[in-house]
């Protein structure tokens with residue numbers, strides 16, 4: 439890109455790797471993989487895979503073949519969670535390092551009749567989303583398949599007291615030895631925090647790698663990875679009684695200094711941040727004033743009157759707090775990050791402005 443962008447994502451590569459190592463340690467003797475679907479939860483899948491592979495991560499998960507195909511040259515093992523449609527078979531049978539996660543008896547038949555290589559299999563143990571049934575597996579559906587990893591997925595891992603967690607764990611554990619799968623895998627980020635009984639042979643964190651904190655047990659162990667920054671496009675003085683932005687939701691209680699930022703809901707800085715979000719510059723907190731627009735957001739400069747047109751501010755984006763402020767989930771905040779940012783990876787800790 440030759441044109442410089444007026445908004446950027448600072449992406450802390452060290453924090454990403456530290457988060458993976460923390461999750462790997464919590465996974466005990468199980469291997470720790472990485473879910474990199476939806477373009478690495480919005481950060482950029484290639485950059486994430488390269489960094490985690492260098493740190494020792496060996497198992498990656500995407501949703502679709504299009505997501506997998508663009509990563510094949512990195513040479514890591516990738517499982518495609520949505521399995522194989524007929525239209526995927528040419529891609530699926532052509533790439534050594536990719537394998538499907540089969541989800542339905544139809545997908546199992548399709549893969550078996552192609553007589554091809556290794557696959558993973560998803561078993562539904564109570565979420566009623568993707569997966570073949572426990573009964574089908576016990577009844578021999580997978581016989582003769584070369585299964586690398588037998589998986590299931592937890593519906594309520596972010597609610598540690600929920601009874602479904604233990605029900606799913608024990609249903610899944612009951613499949614041990616019933617297939618010739620090389621490994622078993624159940625836990626996502628929050629599942630890792632449920633304890634060693636949930637780790638099996640391989641864990642599959644996504645959210646927490648990227649700074650998300652789905653459960654209290656992970657607080658203090660996960661570092662922020664993503665910090666959006668935006669440039670000031672205009673400064674203005676708003677007189678007492680003046681309103682700011684669409685629908686005039688904010689009325690200035692006194693004469694105020696305001697900056698208009700080059701960032702908006704089209705960048706994933708959602709409307710939920712209207713009047714609740716904030717930014718920082720030079721250690722000062724700058725509140726969002728009024729509605730977030732598609733491409734623009736107003737902040738108050740009362741605490742930082744020295745800021746000028748062209749200066750940069752860091753958007754407050756610690757995921758648990760940003761989710762609370764915006765009413766969006768931590769997942770939506772990450773995967774909503776738009777394409778207009780310059781994505782700038784740093785090796786060191788985050789800069790603030």
Ligand SMILES: *Cc1c(COP(=O)(O)O)cnc(C)c1O
Nearest residue numbers: 473591626627628642643644645
């Ligand atoms: C997305 C996903 C994960 C990762 O979940 P997080 O909650 O982001 O840690 C793991 N396994 C499967 C099957 C998934 O779809």
